[in-house]
Amino acid sequence: MSQATSVPVLTIDGPSGSGKGTISAAVAAQLGWHLLDSGALYRAVGYAAGMAGLDLSDVEAVTRCAQTTRIRFRAATDGGETRVIVNGHDATDELRTETAGAAASAIASMPSVREALVALQLGFRKGPGLVADGRDMGTVIFPDAAFKVFLTASAAERAKRRYKQLKEKGLSVTLGGLQREIEARDSRDASRVVAPLRPAEDALLVDTTGIGIDEVVAKVLSVVRP
Numbered sequence: 001m002s003q004a005t006s007v008p009v010l011t012i013d014g015p016s017g018s019g020k021g022t023i024s025a026a027v028a029a030q031l032g033w034h035l036l037d038s039g040a041l042y043r044a045v046g047y048a049a050g051m052a053g054l055d056l057s058d059v060e061a062v063t064r065c066a067q068t069t070r071i072r073f074r075a076a077t078d079g080g081e082t083r084v085i086v087n088g089h090d091a092t093d094e095l096r097t098e099t100a101g102a103a104a105s106a107i108a109s110m111p112s113v114r115e116a117l118v119a120l121q122l123g124f125r126k127g128p129g130l131v132a133d134g135r136d137m138g139t140v141i142f143p144d145a146a147f148k149v150f151l152t153a154s155a156a157e158r159a160k161r162r163y164k165q166l167k168e169k170g171l172s173v174t175l176g177g178l179q180r181e182i183e184a185r186d187s188r189d190a191s192r193v194v195a196p197l198r199p200a201e202d203a204l205l206v207d208t209t210g211i212g213i214d215e216v217v218a219k220v221l222s223v224v225r226p
């Protein structure tokens with residue numbers, strides 16, 4: 001076993017609004033492990049492609065963009081959220097929007113774009129451990145992970161959570177519109193040929209509908225520390 005593959009990984013996959021981001025960050029902090037927000041990578045590529053004026057259905061151009069976009073995570077000094085720096089520009093605010101989510105989902109269905117991001121994701125596996133948040137962490141990127149969780153929640157609850165999150169950040173959204181966008185994105189993510197959204201066979205399924213953050217965090221932590 002190489003040094004990297006002996007580093008423990010906890011994968012947390014699931015659809016948007018299932019609580020992955022919040023839960024992954026809390027669990028990583030409690031374990032003192034690194035955190036990979038893989039969705040931010042797809043959002044960053046979608047964003048960079050948009051900034052470059054590329055046609056998001058142009059596989060060749062978007063793949064080149066995925067291969068050359070520089071993406072960096074910078075921990076906030078004030079304990080706030082991690083900043084995402086794309087080609088030297090702090091794009092954290094732009095990346096949060098549902099428009100960025102839809103662009104990410106569109107380019108994420110391209111196998112060559114996914115391939116371009118593999119090495120970057122594997123590089124996050126460093127001691128003492130890694131919490132990897134995404135759609136295909138347990139199935140494709142870290143199939144050998146010792147710990148795997150798949151979070152779900154009803155579509156209505158997921159839309160409500162995203163609505164609250166975006167409103168708190170001052171974005172103008174409607175609940176109905178958001179629910180439709182989320183459902184469209186999830187159905188595209190689940191039906192794509194490459195790395196579709198689905199639980200790994202050995203993942204623990206956790207339905208977070210109506211459950212508070214602390215309870216979900218405790219349940220996920222119990223997978224690592226029974």
Ligand code: C5P
Pocket residue numbers: 016038039040042043101104105106108109133134135136137185189
């Ligand atoms: O998790 P987040 O909402 O930031 O992800 C944005 C989009 O990126 C998803 O809808 C999905 O299409 C794509 N994605 C992916 N594989 C991952 C993470 C995200 O295809 N591991």
